[in-house]
Amino acid sequence: MCGIVGYVGHRDAAPMLLEGLQRLEYRGYDSAGVALVHRGRLKTHKAAVRVRELKEQVGKAPGVVGVAHTRWATHGEVTDVNAHPHTDTSGRFAVVHNGIVENSDELRAKLSAQGVTLVSETDTEALAHMIAASAEQHETLEDAVRAALRGVEGTYGLVVLDARRPAELVVARNGSPIVLGVGEGEMFIASDVAALVRHTQRVVYLEDGEIATVRAGDFETSGRAETVDLADEDYQLGEFPDFMRKEMAEQPEAVRRALRGRLDSRFATAHLGGLRLDPRDLRAVRRVKFLGCGTAYYAGQIGANLVEELARIPADAEPASEFRYRNPVVDPDTLYVAISQSGETLDTLAAVQELKRKGGKVIGAVNVVGSAVARECGSGVFLHAGPEVSVASTKAFTNMAVSFAMLALWLGRVRDLSAAHGTRLVSALQQLPDQIASILETDYEVAAVARKYAHASHMFFIGRVRGWPVAREGAQKLKEISYVHAEAYQAAELKHGPLALIDAQMPSVVVVPRDELLAKNIGTIEQIKARGGPVIAVTNADLPDGLADAVLRVPRNEPELDPVLLTIPLQMLAYHVASALGRDIDKPRNLAKSVTVE
DSSP states (O other): OOEEEEEESSSHHHHHHHHHHHGGGGGGSSEEEEEETTTTEEEEEEEESOOOHHHHHHOOOOSSEEEEEEEOSSOOOSTTTSSEEEOTSSSSSSEEEESTTTTHHHHHHHHHTTTOOOSOSHHHEEEHHHHHHHOOOOOOHHHHHHHTTOOBBBBBEEEEEEOTTEEEEEEEEEBBBBEEOOSOOOOESSSSSTTTTTSSSSSOOOTTOOEEEEEESSSSOOOOOOOOSGGGGGOOOOTOOSHHHHHHHHHHHHHHHHHHEETTTTTTTOOOOOOOOHHHHHHTTOOEEEEEEEEEHHHHHHHHHHHHHHOOOOEEEEEEETTTSSSSOOOOEEEEEEEESSSHHHHHHHHHHHHHTHHHEEEESSSTTTHEEEEEEESSOOOOOOOSSSOOSSHHHHHHHHHHHHHHHHHHHHOOHHHHHHHHHHHHHHHHHHHHHHHHHHHHHHHHHHHHHOOEEEEOOOOEETTHHHHHHHHHHHHHHHEEEEEEEEEGGGGGGGGGGOOOOOOEEEESSTTHHHHHHHHHHHHHOOOOOOEEEEEEOOOOOTSSSSEEEEEOOOOGGHHHHHHHHHHHHHHHHHHHHOTTTSTTTTSSSSSOOO
16 A cells, blocks of 8 residues: 655665655555655655655755655545654654554544644654654664554554664564665665665565664664565556556466466376475365455455365355454364465455464465565465556456466365366466467457446446356456446346346446356346346357347356456456546556555
């Protein structure tokens, strides 16, 4: 969500900080700010503006140390005063903070009683005043920050700047990511490695509960520097108008990476080495539960269907945000799969921690090496989707589904799935990259359908069994980037209430796989048409002429993998509806890429 950048070194800090903020814009934000130290004085620039406008305010402000932030509002409205960085009364300390201070009301009341005048509505401002008070009793800034944080409940990724100590920054982490970038005589700090890779590939991930002092030439943490396999061009648009379009186009290669080295034609199976499970461990699994939020949850539904079909193990998916609060029964024979593109989703991380506390067997499915979920789980499936910048997930979702197909195949082959069926599925998985590429080539046809229905106020997305999570993900995509109200329904549930809403102004997108339920799905379309509702069919089947008002076709693969291919046109449809409506596709309102708060 919010973005943090810090710099201490020998170059002008302002350009580094502002460039870093631009790299983090995809996380979602509504205000931005910078604090710099020059000649012992702290200077802040902050406002409820985009980073490009903040650049104009900052200009060529001097200073070789500074902090910067993009804020996604939690406490207090979107105003200049509520923007970060926040300072103490004297203007000596500046703080940028990701996360939520849960006892902020109590802390603010205590500060007010002590005579401190609070100027913002935020939880973060309290931290600045507390650190200032603590600094009067401690020799080092690190000790002052540590003492102040003892009274804080909640989550934080924190960077503190002291105008009297311009050679250092202090960082702290508890539940919200902080990563250090190691340069030559300079150090970078960020909440996401995306802000660092233009300058260095050597990074250090802070652990929860860790506090560190960072100087231009040294740092001290519990972790070691490691090299990330990312480059600056991974975060460049190139020939594409926006990142969502770019990332949709990258899906064939992303799926190839996910499959590479993991399919075993000889034994008709798959191997996911990161799980650290041998056949005996796999046979001991009696149930599989997928946990994720939003798009990751819908991918988990696809995974659960695949595990039940191929391995004949009971499986289901649940929102991680609900799981963590309902005092779940944790079964030692259940394999829990925590899904998160960023690996920093707070609800998912909290679910993992709850599972570990209760002795659950949990693995991660993440796209970011070194992320919190990955480290907490200790083992799992790396998605290999490559950096995903657009808030709306496309290639990460596809790679989640493909990875879960391999997990289901692996589980199935150590049980009762025959070699013949395994061979069939290995071949089917190998066909996916080229088939996805062929769907992307139908962009012109999908765009024409999107333009025809772009001005509908509402849409239904309808699916049955394998098509149900596809419909849910399709509705999610349309809502989040076009702001068109969309609801997904199981096809059989349509006649139990939602059919009352069908009329000529309510288009329905119906997911129609060529499987044993084809006739029933055709019947659903006929029910909608009988009420005058327009129908967009997404299918790999031969439908009767004139049945649907528009048809988006995908190639045929094995039925178990239909959800992977049927999802691609729905991504394209949502994209083109949003484009026709003039939306800011990569930065949908009110949303963030990495959801690190409740």
